[in-house]
Amino acid sequence: MNTLNYRGYFKSAKKITAINMLTLVLAGLAVVVCTVAMVRYMSASYDVLRKMGIEHPPAKWFLGNFDLSVKHGLFEMQRVFYNKYKDKKVYGWYNGRRPVMIVRDLDLVKDICVKNFNSFIDRHIIFEGEPPVHDNLLNLKGDHWRHVRTTVSPTFTSGMIKRMASHIERNAKILLENLEDFKEAKKEVELKEISSCFTLDVIASTGFGLDINTLKDPKNKFAVEARKVLSPNPILFILVFFVPELMKLFSKLGLSIMSRKSLEYLTRVVDQLIEERTKDGLKGKVNDFLDLLMNAETEEGQTSGKDLTRSEIHGQALAFILAGYDTVSTVMSFTLFFLAMNPECCQKAQAEVDAKCGKEFPDYDKVQSLAYLDMCLNEAMRLVPPGILINRVCVQDTDIQGVHFPKDMIVIIPVYAFYTDPDIFPEPETFDPERFSPENKSARHPYAHLPFGQGPRKCIGMRLALLELKIVMAAILQRFTPVPCSRSVYPIKLSKMQPKAQDDLWVKFQSRKT
Numbered sequence: 001m002n003t004l005n006y007r008g009y010f011k012s013a014k015k016i017t018a019i020n021m022l023t024l025v026l027a028g029l030a031v032v033v034c035t036v037a038m039v040r041y042m043s044a045s046y047d048v049l050r051k052m053g054i055e056h057p058p059a060k061w062f063l064g065n066f067d068l069s070v071k072h073g074l075f076e077m078q079r080v081f082y083n084k085y086k087d088k089k090v091y092g093w094y095n096g097r098r099p100v101m102i103v104r105d106l107d108l109v110k111d112i113c114v115k116n117f118n119s120f121i122d123r124h125i126i127f128e129g130e131p132p133v134h135d136n137l138l139n140l141k142g143d144h145w146r147h148v149r150t151t152v153s154p155t156f157t158s159g160m161i162k163r164m165a166s167h168i169e170r171n172a173k174i175l176l177e178n179l180e181d182f183k184e185a186k187k188e189v190e191l192k193e194i195s196s197c198f199t200l201d202v203i204a205s206t207g208f209g210l211d212i213n214t215l216k217d218p219k220n221k222f223a224v225e226a227r228k229v230l231s232p233n234p235i236l237f238i239l240v241f242f243v244p245e246l247m248k249l250f251s252k253l254g255l256s257i258m259s260r261k262s263l264e265y266l267t268r269v270v271d272q273l274i275e276e277r278t279k280d281g282l283k284g285k286v287n288d289f290l291d292l293l294m295n296a297e298t299e300e301g302q303t304s305g306k307d308l309t310r311s312e313i314h315g316q317a318l319a320f321i322l323a324g325y326d327t328v329s330t331v332m333s334f335t336l337f338f339l340a341m342n343p344e345c346c347q348k349a350q351a352e353v354d355a356k357c358g359k360e361f362p363d364y365d366k367v368q369s370l371a372y373l374d375m376c377l378n379e380a381m382r383l384v385p386p387g388i389l390i391n392r393v394c395v396q397d398t399d400i401q402g403v404h405f406p407k408d409m410i411v412i413i414p415v416y417a418f419y420t421d422p423d424i425f426p427e428p429e430t431f432d433p434e435r436f437s438p439e440n441k442s443a444r445h446p447y448a449h450l451p452f453g454q455g456p457r458k459c460i461g462m463r464l465a466l467l468e469l470k471i472v473m474a475a476i477l478q479r480f481t482p483v484p485c486s487r488s489v490y491p492i493k494l495s496k497m498q499p500k501a502q503d504d505l506w507v508k509f510q511s512r513k514t
């Protein structure tokens with residue numbers, strides 16, 4: 001019995017070993033095939049630019065030129081290669097395995113943004129996401145983008161923005177109270193922090209009619225969830241950057257680059273507000289962004305071509321947060337910091353505010369004539385642009401000024417390189433608002449400074465952003481003088497990957513004697 005068992009055991013053991021061997025061989029083969037396929041896939045496009053005769057830094061397998069972004073940082077990298085390919089209209093780059101054309105000729109930039117817009121209608125988005133992320137204006141493509149942009153544009157006319165001004169003024173007054181407290185306590189203040197809180201308060205009220213005071217109550221739910229949405233998962237983000245095709249797999253696995261819970265919370269807020277306002281007969285009476293979106297919502301059961309679906313409304317509400325938060329707070333904090341470090345410019349800005357507003361609060365009408373403050377904002381956006389670059393995707397083969405742009409090519413406009421080119425802006429490191437005086441502006445190429453982009457796809461929130469910035473800056477400068485403090489570091493060292501100061505932006509606020 002035992003002998004038989006042993007025999008049977010050895011027989012089946014041999015069988016198992018044979019099966020294991022076969023499995024091992026097959027697995028090995030699969031690994032080899034996958035590796036070869038992966039290597040071929042990842043290197044497939046590395047000769048595209050060379051074949052087109054476009055010069056570019058040598059690309060590494062899988063990384064493309066990513067290592068150079070890490071080495072130089074996103075700001076410096078633009079300058080290095082813009083200078084290296086000085087005599088070219090266009091040079092190249094590899095985002096992972098995806099080829100990119102970088103345009104360094106300003107006339108070409110103009111044609112891409114305006115004259116040939118139809119060929120460059122789309123923006124390249126690393127993370128497209130599902131609705132509502134997918135449905136926001138920043139991400140939308142082609143005719144879908146046209147439809148939503150046309151429907152949402154009336155929200156941003158001067159008349160509509162004027163109606164939102166009272167929300168901004170109210171929040172600026174709350175900020176002044178907070179600054180008064182800081183001044184009393186002789187506190188050193190980090191400008192990005194207070195600017196972020198103010199901007200979030202303005203988004204909550206101009207966007208959704210919500211009054212939050214983030215400086216006093218940093219843990220309020222809206223602020224916490226909005227900030228989470230703005231901090232994508234870095235690992236998933238990098239994976240999708242290199243292999244965009246992974247996005248579909250992540251969606252199937254329920255993985256999201258943006259916090260799903262926070263997105264759900266924000267869409268729930270929008271739904272609840274719409275429901276409450278409809279029930280209370282407040283539709284069209286609150287003068288905020290959501291109010292205007294509600295007016296454009298397709299009636300239930302109807303499918304008008306002009307209006308917005310609920311998912312598109314969620315998408316635009318999200319765009320309002322995504323596009324309006326860090327941009328405005330960056331400009332506000334850096335402008336205040338540059339003024340603190342350049343007292344003669346600060347005095348000039350204050351003198352203008354005094355002359356135009358006197359002791360009255362700087363409201364919508366008064367800030368329209370603050371020309372020097374406008375110049376200061378432009379100069380701060382030149383030195384630290386919230387949009388480091390502008391990008392488009394070429395949607396059909398196009399030839400402009402002897403340059404061929406193939407379909408699907410990513411096209412980058414390296415705005416930071418223009419802003420720091422001494423041939424365009426002499427002594428580019430210096431903070432000098434006079435560069436934006438009407439005479440100096442008209443002596444320059446009109447596409448040399450594009451803080452809000454250009455053409456039909458330029459920033460839809462530009463007027464709202466400038467109004468917000470002018471009201472809050474004028475209100476601060478009317479009452480306080482920002483001055484350097486023990487923690488101020490100037491000249492600023494920019495963070496490598498984003499428009500942030502490595503040492504933060506510390507100042508003190510002094511009360512003005514007048």
Ligand code: HEM
Nearest residue numbers: 137138323324327328387452453454457458459460461465
């Ligand atoms: C100082 C603040 C701001 C700056 C510097 C800024 C800058 C920009 C830039 C450079 C673009 C890309 C333009 C292009 O591709 O040509 C853009 C697009 C956009 N911005 Fe702003 N922005 C600011 C504030 C805002 C605000 C407050 C909103 C709120 C509504 C907003 C909403 C948008 C949207 C929705 C787009 C996409 C437009 C489209 O693709 O049709 N931005 N912005």
